[in-house]
Amino acid sequence: MGRESHMDESTVVISMKDIVKKFGDFTANDHINLTVHKGEVHAILGENGAGKSTLMNVLCGLYKPTSGQIFINGKEVQFSSPKNAIEMGIGMVHQHFMLIQPFTVTDNIILGVEPAKGLVVDKKTAREKVLELSERYAMKVDPDAKIEDISVGMQQRVEILKVLYRGADTLILDEPTASLTPQEIEGLMEIISNLTADGKSVILITHKLKEITACSDYCTIIRQGKYIQTVKVEDVNENELAAMMVGREVNFRVEKKEQEPGEVVLDVKNLRAKDYRGVEIVKGLNLQVRRGEIVGLAGVDGNGQTELVEVLTGLRRGESGEVKVLGKDLFNKNPHDTFAGGISSIPADRQKHGLILEFSNEDNLILQHFEEEPFSRNGILNRKAIREHATELIEKFDVRPRGCEGAPSGTLSGGNQQKVIIAREVTNDKDLLIAVNPTRGLDVGAIEFVHKYLVEQRNKNRAVLLVSFELDEIMSLSDRIEVIFDGQITGSVPGRDADEKELGFMMAGGKKHE
Amino acid sequence: MNKKKSIFESNVLYTIIAILVGFVIGAVFLLIAGISPAVAYGKLIDSVFSKPKYLIWTLTYASPLIFTGLSVAFSFRTGVFNIGAEGQFVVGSLAACVLGILLDLPPVLHALVCIAAAAAAGCVWSLIVGVLKVKRGIHEVLSFIMFNWIAFYLSNYVVNIPAIHKGSGEATKDVLDSARILFPEGIRNFLDCSAANWGIVLAVAAGIAMWVIIEKTTLGYRLKAVGYNSHGALYGGINANKSILTALGISGALAGLGGAVQILGMSGRLSQFAAQEQYGFQGITVALIGSSSPIGCIFSGIFYGAMKYGGSKLSIVKAPSEVVDIIMGCVILFIAISQIFRILFKNLRKKKEVS
Ligand SMILES: Nc1ncnc2c1ncn2[C@@H]1O[C@H](COP(=O)(O)OP(=O)(O)OP(=O)(O)O)[C@@H](O)[C@H]1O
Numbered sequence: 001m002g003r004e005s006h007m008d009e010s011t012v013v014i015s016m017k018d019i020v021k022k023f024g025d026f027t028a029n030d031h032i033n034l035t036v037h038k039g040e041v042h043a044i045l046g047e048n049g050a051g052k053s054t055l056m057n058v059l060c061g062l063y064k065p066t067s068g069q070i071f072i073n074g075k076e077v078q079f080s081s082p083k084n085a086i087e088m089g090i091g092m093v094h095q096h097f098m099l100i101q102p103f104t105v106t107d108n109i110i111l112g113v114e115p116a117k118g119l120v121v122d123k124k125t126a127r128e129k130v131l132e133l134s135e136r137y138a139m140k141v142d143p144d145a146k147i148e149d150i151s152v153g154m155q156q157r158v159e160i161l162k163v164l165y166r167g168a169d170t171l172i173l174d175e176p177t178a179s180l181t182p183q184e185i186e187g188l189m190e191i192i193s194n195l196t197a198d199g200k201s202v203i204l205i206t207h208k209l210k211e212i213t214a215c216s217d218y219c220t221i222i223r224q225g226k227y228i229q230t231v232k233v234e235d236v237n238e239n240e241l242a243a244m245m246v247g248r249e250v251n252f253r254v255e256k257k258e259q260e261p262g263e264v265v266l267d268v269k270n271l272r273a274k275d276y277r278g279v280e281i282v283k284g285l286n287l288q289v290r291r292g293e294i295v296g297l298a299g300v301d302g303n304g305q306t307e308l309v310e311v312l313t314g315l316r317r318g319e320s321g322e323v324k325v326l327g328k329d330l331f332n333k334n335p336h337d338t339f340a341g342g343i344s345s346i347p348a349d350r351q352k353h354g355l356i357l358e359f360s361n362e363d364n365l366i367l368q369h370f371e372e373e374p375f376s377r378n379g380i381l382n383r384k385a386i387r388e389h390a391t392e393l394i395e396k397f398d399v400r401p402r403g404c405e406g407a408p409s410g411t412l413s414g415g416n417q418q419k420v421i422i423a424r425e426v427t428n429d430k431d432l433l434i435a436v437n438p439t440r441g442l443d444v445g446a447i448e449f450v451h452k453y454l455v456e457q458r459n460k461n462r463a464v465l466l467v468s469f470e471l472d473e474i475m476s477l478s479d480r481i482e483v484i485f486d487g488q489i490t491g492s493v494p495g496r497d498a499d500e501k502e503l504g505f506m507m508a509g510g511k512k513h514e
Numbered sequence: 515m516n517k518k519k520s521i522f523e524s525n526v527l528y529t530i531i532a533i534l535v536g537f538v539i540g541a542v543f544l545l546i547a548g549i550s551p552a553v554a555y556g557k558l559i560d561s562v563f564s565k566p567k568y569l570i571w572t573l574t575y576a577s578p579l580i581f582t583g584l585s586v587a588f589s590f591r592t593g594v595f596n597i598g599a600e601g602q603f604v605v606g607s608l609a610a611c612v613l614g615i616l617l618d619l620p621p622v623l624h625a626l627v628c629i630a631a632a633a634a635a636g637c638v639w640s641l642i643v644g645v646l647k648v649k650r651g652i653h654e655v656l657s658f659i660m661f662n663w664i665a666f667y668l669s670n671y672v673v674n675i676p677a678i679h680k681g682s683g684e685a686t687k688d689v690l691d692s693a694r695i696l697f698p699e700g701i702r703n704f705l706d707c708s709a710a711n712w713g714i715v716l717a718v719a720a721g722i723a724m725w726v727i728i729e730k731t732t733l734g735y736r737l738k739a740v741g742y743n744s745h746g747a748l749y750g751g752i753n754a755n756k757s758i759l760t761a762l763g764i765s766g767a768l769a770g771l772g773g774a775v776q777i778l779g780m781s782g783r784l785s786q787f788a789a790q791e792q793y794g795f796q797g798i799t800v801a802l803i804g805s806s807s808p809i810g811c812i813f814s815g816i817f818y819g820a821m822k823y824g825g826s827k828l829s830i831v832k833a834p835s836e837v838v839d840i841i842m843g844c845v846i847l848f849i850a851i852s853q854i855f856r857i858l859f860k861n862l863r864k865k866k867e868v869s
């Protein structure tokens with residue numbers, strides 16, 4: 001056994017036994033066991049679509065298991081809603097945010113547990129409490145901003161604060177770091193260790209093996225809905241974890257042949273743009289991307305990269321400057337025209353921009369092409385061609401489960417939703433591909449796969465602009481790395497001999513060492 | 515097992531339950547009013563089913579309701595809320611009526627011109643609201659309600675213009691026979707229904723057309739995309755404003771067509787309104803009962819038509835015809851909370867499976 005401490009019954013807080021969860025005929029969880037002790041960080045590892053989120057949704061009261069038992073502190077429980085679960089001290093931060101867009105940060109955090117003064121909500125106390133929490137855990141949020149206006153990163157922090165505010169003893173974090181910057185991840189790791197020191201338990205779902213080895217005690221591995229094993233993290237290394245999870249060896253290196261970049265595809269000159277508050281955030285930015293190269297944009301979230309991409313893709317109006325693709329002016333055009341002008345993009349927010357969740361996967365796969373042959377003719381959709389197109393891409397891009405052409409995209413697991421978007425955008429074959437956090441939420445096997453496709457675009461002489469918070473990703477893929485700080489490009493290094501420390505220094509506003 | 519489940523989870527079952535509950539609550543009100551529910555409901559059923567001609571009358575009552583139901587359903591499916599079908603219906607009937615009186619054209623052509631004019635009027639009435647929303651950001655629900663009243667007073671004004679008004683009465687002159695869409699006299703005599711008309715055929719055709727648009731065309735794709743997720747649609751290069759206007763225009767045209775069918779088919783003239791006629795609002799009910807599907811709207815429109823027609827005869831047994839409104843109100847309420855039934859059934863099934 002060799003796992004004495006884990007066998008200790010007295011400190012078990014959560015025990016899930018033989019959990020089965022079916023959606024129709026599809027079994028998402030197939031007899032899964034999970035034991036979590038007081039004060040431990042328990043990681044859950046599995047490929048996209050393995051059933052991790054489903055299992056956690058069962059634990060937090062959102063789904064009723066088809067069969068199986070849940071014990072909290074030794075007592076069997078049955079949750080009928082997340083409210084039940086939070087009363088028993090289990091709170092979950094979901095993979096996809098469950099925030100109310102037009103409400104403020106504070107409103108969202110206190111929703112349902114508002115402090116009251118008589119009959120009215122005591123906004124002032126609430127706001128102070130939110131600020132206090134956000135300071136205690138070093139999670140910067142603007143308590144008065146509306147959710148629809150803030151970045152993905154900040155929305156994630158709001159979600160975490162929401163659970164902390166409700167006083168959970170066991171926190172389930174479903175890919176909490178997927179959208180955080182390295183700095184923020186470090187902060188989160190600190191929070192997690194504070195929480196466990198305090199006797200709280202954390203269940204952590206992440207695809208980043210580094211995070212598992214860095215901060216968790218145990219790791220339960222799930223493959224295609226089935227329980228594989230639970231290991232003590234001390235005893236294994238990252239490669240072993242990856243192999244257990246996908247059932248084969250994973251290649252972490254990106255193979256890239258040498259190649260000289262060609263003509264300039266994207267040319268941005270002196271671009272200025274404001275953020276949602278009307279504050280200037282892109283401040284005279286210059287950037288070029290050439291054919292046959294991947295340019296990585298490295299930067300801490302909030303330095304203008306989101307807004308830059310929004311201006312390039314036509315989702316936001318810039319204030320001034322020049323945007324050209326192959327010499328054609330694409331400044332302040334709408335998304336239809338930027339697309340026609342040669343820009344395709346993998347958006348940062350897959351559920352807001354990337355997909356129409358109610359649409360079937362086959363319909364999402366033709367989002368920019370539904371008016372073209374063979375998908376339609378004279379305004380009539382050609383269902384057969386649409387289905388064939390989808391089947392081909394689902395196979396080629398390994399979207400799971402197979403046969404999901406007609407299913408709403410909202411029922412796919414997070415990673416597979418991302419694969420649908422990637423399949424669509426990569427096959428657009430535009431001159432410029434902008435990829436924003438393209439592997440967010442993907443398992444290591446799928447990441448390997450997406451990286452291969454990005455490199456293939458480059459090898460096909462397309463220009464690729466990669467915006468990512470994963471410094472590792474930027475460094476392993478980019479031919480050239482541009483550092484963005486405070487709305488400007490502040491430095492440029494060749495991708496081959498980039499140094500992580502130096503990049504980190506530049507991203508924090510330091511100048512490049514000569 | 516699987517079959518059974520699909521029935522339990524389909525909308526149809528919950529709709530039927532909601533309708534039954536509506537009747538039960540209506541019975542309670544009847545009892546309170548001192549009227550035997552058995553007698554009243556007996557009359558209701560009797561007056562719809564006891565003779566074939568009553569069924570024809572039911573369909574005649576149903577046709578305009580199917581149109582307004584489709585109008586609202588179309589707006590639901592494309593993410594806008596057309597609460598202005600009432601006004602579009604009124605301007606549609608007004609346009610059809612005025613042209614039906616004033617123009618002098620050969621039979622079929624005259625009717626077609628009136629129908630087209632009604633559709634155009636409803637479309638424009640709805641588009642004005644759409645433009646206010648898109649250009650000025652005025653919420654469509656507000657302006658729709660106002661436009662309902664504008665249509666109401668406009669209609670009452672036009673009805674009283676001497677060239678259109680008939681002598682001393684409350685109504686306009688009769689629409690010329692060339693503009694009517696009645697079945698030929700022989701068929702009407704055979705059916706024993708003086709108002710039997712092409713309306714129901716047009717309504718079913720409109721339902722089919724809507725289904726085709728929503729499910730089979732790029733237009734439907736675009737409208738649904740904007741309705742479900744306007745950010746995603748924008749990202750995909752779809753112009754949201756244009757889509758909203760198109761959706762509202764089509765929705766308005768459907769309501770306007772309902773008005774034409776009512777005038778050219780059933781009534782043959784337009785009367786001065788004392789209060790809003792409610793066809794548009796009843797369209798919301800029809801759309802909800804039909805869960806916004808074109809086929810559903812056809813059936814729920816016929817159901818509502820039967821209730822209205824049967825209800826109009828309730829006074830014979832001294833029951834207030836408002837009972838029908840109570841029943842329909844309850845039906846809507848229970849459809850809205852049908853989620854609860856759904857959960858109940860799921861739990862029941864689970865218990866059965868366990869034991
Ligand atoms: N509501 C649903 N209806 C039908 N199928 C679903 C539903 N939710 C999840 N599934 C399916 O269950 C499987 C497991 O999904 P789940 O979201 O748990 O995966 P995951 O392990 O969290 O993956 P990821 O890492 O990509 O987030 C997937 O194949 C998914 O398509």
Ligand SMILES: [Mg+2]
Binds near residue numbers: 054095413414
């Ligand atoms: Mg997941």
